[in-house]
Amino acid sequence: MTTKQRLVTALLGALAWIIIDQLTKVLFKQILTPSHVMSLFAGCLLLLPVYNHGAFLSLGAGMSEATRDIIFTYGVLAILMGLAGWLARSSRLGRVDVIAIACILGGGFSNLLDRYVYDGRVFDFLNVGIGQLRTGVFNVADIGITLGVALLLLGSMGRRS
Template sequence: MKFAYRSLLLSSVLFPCIGCDQATKQIAMSALDDSPHTYLEGILRLQLSYNSGAFLSIGDNLSPFTRQSIFFWGVASLLLAALLYLLFAQRITRPQVIGLGLCFAGGVSNLVDRVRFNGTVVDFLNLGVNHLRTGIFNVADMLILTGAAILATSFFRKPARPCQAVHEGMSPE
């Protein structure tokens, strides 16, 4: 895949995704508080939360220095490596660019939160039925999970093969 096309594809994923995540977080901060607002008979809950850890608040109880080292500098390093891979990998497919681009966009947007909100990420979505519920998450988390799913499936798909007759130089009938 050519660099210019890859850069355009990455930009078309990156900017709208970061914009959407940041916009929804801004709306959540202005419209919600820490008490849950339930919709769709309790399936969807909106509740403002500031998460200083990772997914499901993992690492929330670490020292501030360790949290910053892992969740800011460690994540920033991984994001830089992902960006370099996205831009310069010799053999990368369109689904891999989209999948890794979604992961990259979600990671960057959550990293922006950590800079803006003193090491925390804004979360506000919760799904579930009765006591079976997800943790509180945000749009960036959905981007990361969607990107990971696209990446995983892209590695299991076989590349398209040309038609045998065309491949051997015969005209298809």
């Protein structure tokens, strides 16, 4: 892929994640009330509104506000800018790598937007599992980030073989 193709593909992919994440957040903020839990698919999917001070699955929520700010705002921004720089400079990135980076950038920037708008918090509303075996509460941006990281890891494993 040319630099222009990489950048356009990543920009469009990241924008798609941001739009979908923000639209789902708007929708579920209107549907769900603070103490309300909506159960779907025999309880395998729960919808519950949570404003999370931490990262994915509330990791780091107990840190001081200053530490959370440094790590989850400025640290994440530095990582996202590093990924964008890698994307712009590396001609060796394949299509899957570019899509993976787009997923991470879109999810990361969407959650940063939440942190800016909601006083350092991210709106989460999804919880999946069976019985007592459940995930923490997360959002669509977290899915994008996780998918992107998984694609980068799988791609790097494939290149080593």
